[in-house]
Amino acid sequence: MLHWIDTSIIFLFLAGLMGFGWWQSRLNITTSDYFLGGKTIPWIVAMFSIVATETSVLTFISIPGIAYRGNWLFLQLAIGYILGRILVSLFLLPEYFSSGVTSIYEVLGNKFGPEIQKVASGVFLITRILADGIRYLATAVIVQVVTGWSLPVAVLVIGIVTLIYSLLGGIRTIVWIDSFQFVLYLAGGLISIFYILLNMDPSTGDALILLSEAGKLQILNFSGDFLHDPYSFISAVIGGMLLSFSSHGADYMMVQRVLGTKDLESGRKAMIGSGFFVFLQFGIFLLAGSLIYIYLGGVEIDKDREFSTFIIEHLPIGVKGLLLAGILSAAMSTLSSSINSLASSTIIDWFKGEADLKKSRIVSFVWAIVLIGIALIFDEGDSAIIIMGLTIASFTYGGLLGLFLLSKLNQSFQPTSLIFGLISSCLIVFYLQHIGLAWTWFILVSVVVNVGITMVSERVIRILK
Numbered sequence: 001m002l003h004w005i006d007t008s009i010i011f012l013f014l015a016g017l018m019g020f021g022w023w024q025s026r027l028n029i030t031t032s033d034y035f036l037g038g039k040t041i042p043w044i045v046a047m048f049s050i051v052a053t054e055t056s057v058l059t060f061i062s063i064p065g066i067a068y069r070g071n072w073l074f075l076q077l078a079i080g081y082i083l084g085r086i087l088v089s090l091f092l093l094p095e096y097f098s099s100g101v102t103s104i105y106e107v108l109g110n111k112f113g114p115e116i117q118k119v120a121s122g123v124f125l126i127t128r129i130l131a132d133g134i135r136y137l138a139t140a141v142i143v144q145v146v147t148g149w150s151l152p153v154a155v156l157v158i159g160i161v162t163l164i165y166s167l168l169g170g171i172r173t174i175v176w177i178d179s180f181q182f183v184l185y186l187a188g189g190l191i192s193i194f195y196i197l198l199n200m201d202p203s204t205g206d207a208l209i210l211l212s213e214a215g216k217l218q219i220l221n222f223s224g225d226f227l228h229d230p231y232s233f234i235s236a237v238i239g240g241m242l243l244s245f246s247s248h249g250a251d252y253m254m255v256q257r258v259l260g261t262k263d264l265e266s267g268r269k270a271m272i273g274s275g276f277f278v279f280l281q282f283g284i285f286l287l288a289g290s291l292i293y294i295y296l297g298g299v300e301i302d303k304d305r306e307f308s309t310f311i312i313e314h315l316p317i318g319v320k321g322l323l324l325a326g327i328l329s330a331a332m333s334t335l336s337s338s339i340n341s342l343a344s345s346t347i348i349d350w351f352k353g354e355a356d357l358k359k360s361r362i363v364s365f366v367w368a369i370v371l372i373g374i375a376l377i378f379d380e381g382d383s384a385i386i387i388m389g390l391t392i393a394s395f396t397y398g399g400l401l402g403l404f405l406l407s408k409l410n411q412s413f414q415p416t417s418l419i420f421g422l423i424s425s426c427l428i429v430f431y432l433q434h435i436g437l438a439w440t441w442f443i444l445v446s447v448v449v450n451v452g453i454t455m456v457s458e459r460v461i462r463i464l465k
Helices: 004-027 031-039 043-054 057-069 075-091 093-098 105-112 114-147 151-199 204-213 233-247 252-259 264-295 306-314 319-350 357-377 383-407 415-435 439-464
Strands: none
Touching: 004 151, 004 319, 031 151, 031 252, 031 319, 031 357, 043 151, 043 252, 043 264, 043 319, 057 114, 057 264, 057 306, 057 319, 075 093, 075 233, 075 264, 093 252, 093 264, 105 114, 105 319, 105 383, 114 151, 114 252, 114 306, 114 319, 114 357, 114 383, 114 415, 151 252, 151 264, 151 306, 151 319, 151 357, 204 264, 233 383, 233 439, 252 264, 252 319, 264 306, 306 319, 319 357, 383 415, 383 439, 415 439
């Protein structure tokens, strides 16, 4: 059981989030305010919000575990993340800003027609529902472990608090709270590092020497089979780049934060800057994991329980409460962003933007209930469903990115060709998994298949006509 001081810190934190949402609600007058913050979001706030949104509790907990069990090769992916965001800033953001869209799938609608806009939006909605609903469940399981709450209580506490401040404040509240949450859980990582440095037996220098000699500080890997090893340098950097290019360029949940800034220059700062902060974040939590390995003497712990075990069993009262608030922060930032982006895409892409502030909140409420329902219906024993939910983005990101790249060509395509290419790009991932290709190559192959099949299909359709 948690000490009353830690419990008080957590509940004060939750109350503060709901209060801030209520206070910010007075600024929402139109749907533009609710979904884009009136385009007045500072780029620094948008940047931190992007990082917080893509950082779930799974990341918060598992990154230290990766370093505890192995090394720092994961950082190679973060190098690719930076490159991918540069590509987004160069090739996709200019059109998003110049066209004045609220949903990025409007760009596809303007180029290919409303049917493709709805198809792309539908793929996004399905991806977010499954990925974030299951991620929400996995998050609640971790919160259950570290707090001692039952799983339904963990689901409802996270869901209800997030629902309240998301519905009241809209995207402006979400990005500001995301920024605070990012600082909070990053501080949690730093607190863990300093606590270990002050309390472990070997000196800092000796600890680093021990880690280096054990190969646990290795960052770059130029050996191995890059086609089957996702942490080979080429595979990791290219895979990370394309993953970031697709997730931050074709997934509306990520792009929405950038569109809330005042202009393209601000959007680019937020997008590219987020890549560097993700790199910093990963570095901090990898270092924390490595130091925990020294602090605990390298004892074997259940996978992805290393950081939570350290928090529960070794941190003092008060500090533990702050770290648990950081875990809740990582959980809520992703969920709140998902609720708002699902509602925005639904109204803009399916209702043609014909909605007032009240209707926007109702749609947000419906999606929040759907996500909470998914987390309550399934449990951690539904392993096949959880794996599918957590990997669903790998099936759809390449297809969505392919559509946006096709929109850049000076060529028209029939909806049939585009849909056939999109379906093919999703199906090819099943085959890639079957043959054992490293997951870091999935998006590249998926994009190539989408573009290639679409062009071939278009040529065949024109010949048959």
